[in-house]
Amino acid sequence: MSYAPLPSNLIPDKASPEWMNKGDNAWQLVAATLVGLQSVPGLLILYGGAVKKKWAVNSAFMALYAFACVLVCWVGWGYRLAFGDKLIPFWGKPNVALDQKFLLDQAFLGMFPNATMVFFQFVFAAITLILIAGAVLGRMNFHAWMLFVPLWLTFSYTIGAFSIWCPSGFLSEMGLIDYSGGYVIHLSSGVAGYTAAYWVGPRLTKDRERFPPNNILLMLAGAGLLWMGWTGFNGGDPYVVSIDASLAVLNTHVCAATSLLTWLILDIIFFGKASVIGAVQGMITGLVCITPAAGVVQGWAAIIMGVCSGSIPWFTMMVLHKKFEFLQKVDDTMAVLHTHAIAGSLGGLLTGLFAEPKLNYLFFAKYAKYVGFFYGFDMGDIPTGFRQMGVQLIGIVFIVVLNIITTSLICLLVQLVVPLRMSEEDLEIGDEAAHGEEAYAIWGQGDRLENSRYSTYNDIEVPARKGSGQVEMT
Numbered sequence: 001m002s003y004a005p006l007p008s009n010l011i012p013d014k015a016s017p018e019w020m021n022k023g024d025n026a027w028q029l030v031a032a033t034l035v036g037l038q039s040v041p042g043l044l045i046l047y048g049g050a051v052k053k054k055w056a057v058n059s060a061f062m063a064l065y066a067f068a069c070v071l072v073c074w075v076g077w078g079y080r081l082a083f084g085d086k087l088i089p090f091w092g093k094p095n096v097a098l099d100q101k102f103l104l105d106q107a108f109l110g111m112f113p114n115a116t117m118v119f120f121q122f123v124f125a126a127i128t129l130i131l132i133a134g135a136v137l138g139r140m141n142f143h144a145w146m147l148f149v150p151l152w153l154t155f156s157y158t159i160g161a162f163s164i165w166c167p168s169g170f171l172s173e174m175g176l177i178d179y180s181g182g183y184v185i186h187l188s189s190g191v192a193g194y195t196a197a198y199w200v201g202p203r204l205t206k207d208r209e210r211f212p213p214n215n216i217l218l219m220l221a222g223a224g225l226l227w228m229g230w231t232g233f234n235g236g237d238p239y240v241v242s243i244d245a246s247l248a249v250l251n252t253h254v255c256a257a258t259s260l261l262t263w264l265i266l267d268i269i270f271f272g273k274a275s276v277i278g279a280v281q282g283m284i285t286g287l288v289c290i291t292p293a294a295g296v297v298q299g300w301a302a303i304i305m306g307v308c309s310g311s312i313p314w315f316t317m318m319v320l321h322k323k324f325e326f327l328q329k330v331d332d333t334m335a336v337l338h339t340h341a342i343a344g345s346l347g348g349l350l351t352g353l354f355a356e357p358k359l360n361y362l363f364f365a366k367y368a369k370y371v372g373f374f375y376g377f378d379m380g381d382i383p384t385g386f387r388q389m390g391v392q393l394i395g396i397v398f399i400v401v402l403n404i405i406t407t408s409l410i411c412l413l414v415q416l417v418v419p420l421r422m423s424e425e426d427l428e429i430g431d432e433a434a435h436g437e438e439a440y441a442i443w444g445q446g447d448r449l450e451n452s453r454y455s456t457y458n459d460i461e462v463p464a465r466k467g468s469g470q471v472e473m474t
Contacts, residue, residue, distance in 0.1 A: 021111035027241045028116050034232025035123040037225055040067050043130050046222025048439065050277075050334070051137055052207065053214035054430025056439035059137045062145055066129040069149045074122045081158035082166065083108060083121065089170035090163040108167065110239030120236060125157055128185045134334030135193030138203045138211070139427055142434055143418045148196070148410060156192060156406040160184045160399055175369050175388065176395045177355050179248065180237040182292025182347040183399050190341025191403040194332055199411035200420045202331035204427050211333075214439070216276055223280045227256060230287050234294035244362040248295035251302040252287065258306025259286025266314050281317070284339045285309040289347035293354065295363050296370070301354035305347065312346055313338045345396050352392035 012018040040063070048060035070078070077094045084092035097103065097118045107117035129149050136145075163169040164178050178184060202208060213219050235249040263282025267275045289309035290302060297305070317338040321327045327337075355372035357379070364370055369384075376385020411420060426433035 017106075019106050019111060020113065021240070023241050024110060024239070025112035025116055027245075028110065028112050028120055028236055028239065031232035031236025032116070032120040032123050034229045035120075035127065035236070036067075038229035038233065039063060039123065039127045039130050042222050042225035042229055043127070043134075044222070045218050046226060047134065047137060047334070049215040049218030049220075049222060050213045052211055052430070053439060054432075055138045056214055057431040057437050058142065058434045059133075060439075061435065062133040062137070062140075062142070063130045065142075065146065066133060066149050067126045069146070070126040070129055070153055071122055073150045073153050074125055075118065078125065078153055078158055079118050079121060081154065082125075082161035083117070086166075086168040090159050092158070092162050092166065107239075112239075117239075121161075124181060124185060124233075125153060125161070128157055128181075128189045129153060131185070131189035131336060131340060132193040132196060135197040135332045135336045136200050137333040138207055139331075139421055140196075140200050141419050141422050144200075144414050144420045147414045147417060151410045151413070152192065152407065155410065156403055157184075157188065159402060159406075160188050163398065164395065171391075171395055171398065174391050174394070176391050177296060177351050177360070177370055177388070178292045178348070178395065179294045179296055179351070179363065180234045180291045182288065182344045182351070183395050186288045186291060186340040186344030187348070187396065187399045188403055190336045190339070190344060191400050192407040193336040194330060194341065195404050195407040196411055197332050198330045199408065199415070202329075203333070204424075207427075208331060213277070219280065220276065223283060227253075227283055227287065230256070233287075234291060238295060238363055242362065244295045244359065247359070251294050251297060251299060252290050254299060255290035255302040255306040255309065256283050256286035258303050259283065259289065259310035262307050262310025263314050266311060266318075270318070281335070281339055282310045282314070285313045285343040288340055288343040289350065292344070292347045293351035296351065296356060296359045297354040297372075298356055298359070301350075301356075305350050305354070308346060308350060309343050313343050316342050348392050348396055349389070352389040355388065 010022075012020075016022060044060045044063040047063055048056045051059045075097045077096065079097040080095040081092050084095055087093045097114070103115040103118065104113050106112075107114050110117065129152065132152070133140075133145070161184050163171045164176055164184050166172060176183070203211070230252050231249050234252045235245045237248065238245045260279050260282040263285070264274055264279050267273065267278045286306050286309045289305050293301070293305065317335055321338070330337075351372070353373045355370055355375070357367065357371050357375055360370035361367045371379065371381060371384045371388055373385040373389050376382050376388070414420060421427075422434065431438050
């Protein structure tokens with residue numbers, strides 16, 4: 001049987017090796033860019049709009065700094081620690097990801113080069129640090145944050161990523177299902193953020209009592225980028241343009257919408273008003289909950305997960321949080337404990353219940369190893385279903401313990417170099433004290449920036465008027 005010759009655009013050459021699939025490579029780069037947009041500008045403007053006016057610049061800048069810092073650390077040593085050759089069961093061998101030979105070779109999974117995989121995995125690492133920032137907005141010393149980011153990336157994120165996502169990681173070999181980061185990203189950032197908030201200390205009392213968003217529409221714009229960017233977040237993780245990627249995208253948005261509506265209905269029933277901020281929280285918990293399961297559960301399961309993610313974190317945030325004094329002592333600015341740690345754990349457990357064997361085969365290319373609890377009963381293989389739930393629980397315990405310990409040690413270490421918290425005087429002032437800049441300088445007290453002792457770039461020398469004998473500052 002003879003075949004027609006390949007079209008010229010599909011013939012392999014030096015720039016398009018035979019092992020590379022152009023469609024997969026193109027989608028992977030697009031997916032990575034969508035995830036990057038979730039951070040810059042997504043979370044950047046979500047944070048900038050969701051905080052008090054005096055913290056808008058600082059909050060957005062923490063996100064921008066983390067994005068840049070993580071990339072440099074990632075290509076310097078982070079990627080190979082997380083996805084390189086095995087050093088120990090939970091960590092890879094440190095090495096650079098910069099040399100031409102490595103970057104142009106085929107990635108450890110997928111039909112595209114390492115350069116694409118390094119970029120794709122970087123945007124996941126970056127958003128994890130930015131999510132942690134959400135817990136300490138409005139009081140963390142920016143210089144302390146500058147030290148915290150590379151340390152946490154190195155000694156926490158890379159361990160979780162290698163253990164769960166690298167094929168030779170111990171939890172990966174055990175059979176943990178974390179489709180796109182419910183454990184590695186959301187549970188990690190939620191626990192680490194809450195732990196960091198404990199060590200940094202609370203905002204000023206008046207800021208904790210009243211912390212209104214300075215621009216709800218801007219916050220909604222950031223939330224919209226976060227939601228739409230999740231198409232790449234979950235749709236890119238099969239590392240191939242497949243039917244499983246399509247299912248993952250649809251499940252992601254179905255769960256997010258269901259969760260948003262559930263949260264909204266609960267707000268109306270118990271508080272009498274439809275809260276925009278509440279709707280955004282429900283959207284986020286839905287996106288977080290479906291992340292470990294996106295491509296391995298059926299559509300009806302995505303609906304159930306959305307109902308759970310819109311109600312259980314709502315209950316922990318609106319009811320339990322107000323009843324437990326310890327929870328109130330820790331000042332978690334953006335409630336990452338509830339929206340990421342609790343929603344991520346919930347997603348991991350529900351994945352263990354609803355993971356469908358055939359869909360797992362499409363994703364993992366292995367059959368009869370990844371079996372959801374309910375399907376174990378249906379197949380008459382109850383021990384396998386129980387085992388999957390056990391593995392999912394082990395993963396939660398590992399990530400929680402890892403992040404409490406490493407985040408605490410990092411905060412204590414940073415504290416030896418610079419204070420974790422801004423001074424009381426600077427906390428009263430906010431952005432102008434931290435950066436010499438304000439978000440809305442043309443409004444209200446914007447003129448304070450002129451000739452301010454805090455300003456670096458806003459004081460410009462101009463020639464003095466004739467006869468004055470002085471130089472004026474404007």
